[in-house]
Amino acid sequence: MGKLNRRDFVKTLGAASLATAGLSMPFLRASAGEKPFQGKTLRLLTWSDDTGLAALRNIAATFEEKTGAKVIADRTGSTSEMVAKLKAAGDRPQYDVITLAGVGAEGLASAGLLEKPDLNRLPNLKDVPEKYQTGAAGHGIGYLLWCNSLIYNPNTVGDAPTSYASLWDKDLAPNIFLPPPNWTEAMDLIIIAAHLAGGDAHNVEPGFKKLAELKDRVVTLGENPNQIAELFRTGALDMGGLYAPAFFPKQIRDPNYHLGATFGMKEGFYTDLMLSVMPKVRPGEDDVTYAFINHSLDPVVQGKMAEDIYNGPVNSKAVISAEARQSPYILTPEQIADKAIIHDNAFLATVHDQWIRRYTEIFSS
Incomplete structure (x- = not known):
């Protein structure tokens, strides 16, 4: 979804590592041409449907290109499957970031499986309205709005x-x-x-x-x-x-x-706030994990996700093109501020x- 179990109709699994054109990432202090996370790896669990594929195109791929990190993505079709995967792993490090619906994040948080992120390490969060910043009692970071x-x-x-x-x-x-x-x-x-x-x-x-x-x-x-x-x-x-x-x-x-x-x-x-969460036990490095979540909140990335997959951006400064603003399916920060009702x-x-x-x-x- 997910949205309770709205994504249960998709049952495929997959893995992907992508690289394509980069986007602006002001939180990285590397000099021109330098890729600060070259040789590092981040393991991601996301959706197997169009929303997950859009995340791979617009978030994971641009993060790889800009930072040099390699994103290895597993994909699955439902929130319940995501929760089951993390619970089954026990103390074995499996994922650095999971993107899922709020109900799943709440379940994982109540089971004591999530780390509560340090919001000070997410500078793009300053442009996200407070009600969209976190969920699951502070264990999840909002990264898009599922809008009906x-x-x-x-x-x-x-x-x-x-x-x-x-x-x-x-x-x-x-x-x-x-x-x-x-x-x-x-x-x-x-x-x-x-x-x-x-x-x-x-x-x-x-x-x-x-x-x-x-x-x-x-x-x-x-x-x-x-x-x-x-x-x-x-x-x-x-x-x-x-x-x-x-x-x-x-x-x-x-x-x-x-x-x-x-x-x-x-x-x-x-709307339903979709979240990025950090398992307590992770295979990768904290700096890469925080950089990835912060990148998902980048205003250009947020705009690309909105235009690609019709999800609502959480960043109030999301960059939506003039052409996209004419579409009845693509939500702008202004429309969200005026009309969105959160669950x-x-x-x-x-x-x-x-x-x-x-x-x-x-x-x-």
Whole structure:
């Protein structure tokens, strides 16, 4: 995800070490042409999906080119697999950095497997708003925002929806999809429905009643993003959400898929803070590990990630090109500051099981 277990649909593993063009890294004091970490190695665990591949292109590869370090990356498909890998390693050094969703970081931190980073060794953190700087009780460093929106078919819906209430407009969108019950997106949709029905996160009964109004129009609960993209391509879907454009960055650029997405809802859009964490037992050197995490927060790197994979940048000075700013899928620091709503993971943990049960009952009966 990850996003509870939203990435469980990907099961591949891999390893990669990349090198390509470099980016500005003001925290490195090496003279021109000198590569301060030549001969050093950093071991990274990241996603096997497009988000992980984007991290290899835009973070790992540029770090290698600028510093001379070699990044060896393992990739896996779910937060639960990442947690299992680190737990299985025991006292054996395995990874220097793991990028994962907040729920996984919280689990690893509570198990005593993570080191709490020294924030003074991350100078780029000064440009990250405080609420995005850390997670998992200070054990994780925020490096991007997983952002969810409404997905719609421009051919049938027309203009981008401006409110979540559009999901309930059967004339506008007769065929819809919703997130599966065990995803965090479903938790957010429950809260949205509650607000639309006059309740709120602590009074969700009106929300469940409102969600039940959608039952007869739901084609599928979107466990598989590739399937969702195909349903839009064939015209079987008009709208859906909450869902992240980051799930299908290639298809959304292809007009044959009839995929549109918008973060322009008047109610705002929901985000989940993705984290970089440092296992307590690491094979590499601290200086390389901190430099890598700091590099992930570089404003140019942050902008490249946003443009490549439709993740929200956490750095308030992220460099987004003028062309990218015209895209409805690419979030700018200004949009995030104005409209982003971050998950209250601590609260969701207290209601998660109950809400999953209620949501499942609505759409399985």
